[in-house]
Amino acid sequence: MVFKVSILFLLLLMKEKIKNTATELFLNLGFKSVTMDDIAHEMGISKKTIYTHFNNKTALVSEVTSSLFCAISEGIDVICSVEKNSIEELYEIKRFVLEHLKNEKTSPLYQLQKYYPKIYATLKKRQLELMQDCVVENLTRGVNSGMYRENINVDFVSRIYFVGVVGIKDNDLFPTNKFPMDVLMDEFLEYHLRGICTPKGLETLEKCITTNQLS
Structure with missing residues (x-):
């Protein structure tokens, strides 16, 4: 035995x-x-x-992506449980995800979509479910704390945020030689936040941008 x-x-x-x-x-x-x-x-x-x-490479890719998704999901849950202000939380999540995906040097999600479409479709569905809950909670808390505008449509903004996060990983639209992923994520995050922040939120955003540039 x-x-x-x-x-x-x-x-x-x-x-x-x-x-x-x-x-x-x-x-x-x-x-x-x-x-x-x-x-x-x-x-x-x-x-x-x-x-x-x-059994084959496809089975290995499937298990690798599933394990990565679980590890990132658990890490995001830990970050959210700390309940930092909503803007700092998004920057912390961005740093965590990029670290786990090696700054996405090879555009992994885009390659999955192109070469392993079934695995990508499953992963995208799981990613949407995770981000929908996470971003809705972030937006709601941001509104309640005065960081985000009261009149934003939380459901719409959460979905358009997901579309943006997925869209900037399209290597045809944003080739990595022109748009390094860490820079692209910073640009997108600032773009997203400037559209929904209150004056109070913009002050925090400027501090986060400065801190991010120094790190």
Whole structure:
């Protein structure tokens, strides 16, 4: 019994190592360009070992993206639980997401949409559900605290924010050589907030922009 448990643990550990290595390679080099051979070479194992845990590359991409989504979701929940002011919260979430996605150097969501449309569609649905709750709560708290204008349509603004976050990841519209993702996210966030902030909120926004530029 102990032997079987040990074998199971080792198998789970290997699967996790494969997933972690694949995640690093996918985010740094792109979902399209990284092959199963690349992952095996990086780990110093045979490709057959990878196929023991994942039937094909699509299955591996699916699990990697799902794990990334869960990790980011949990991190965002922690940030929101602190209940900073609404503007600071959005900047903190932006920093956290970019760190986990390696500043999106390879435009991972855009590559998913192009090469793995089914996985992308599932992820987009989960992302919408997560962001809808998070952004609606952020907007409501911002209005109540006087940071955001009272007359904003919370449901509309939350959805247009989601469209913007997804849209700026379109590499055809915003090529990374012209629009680095960290700069693009800063520009979009400022654009979003200037449209809904009160004078009080704009003061906080200016402080966040200055702090962000210095960091």
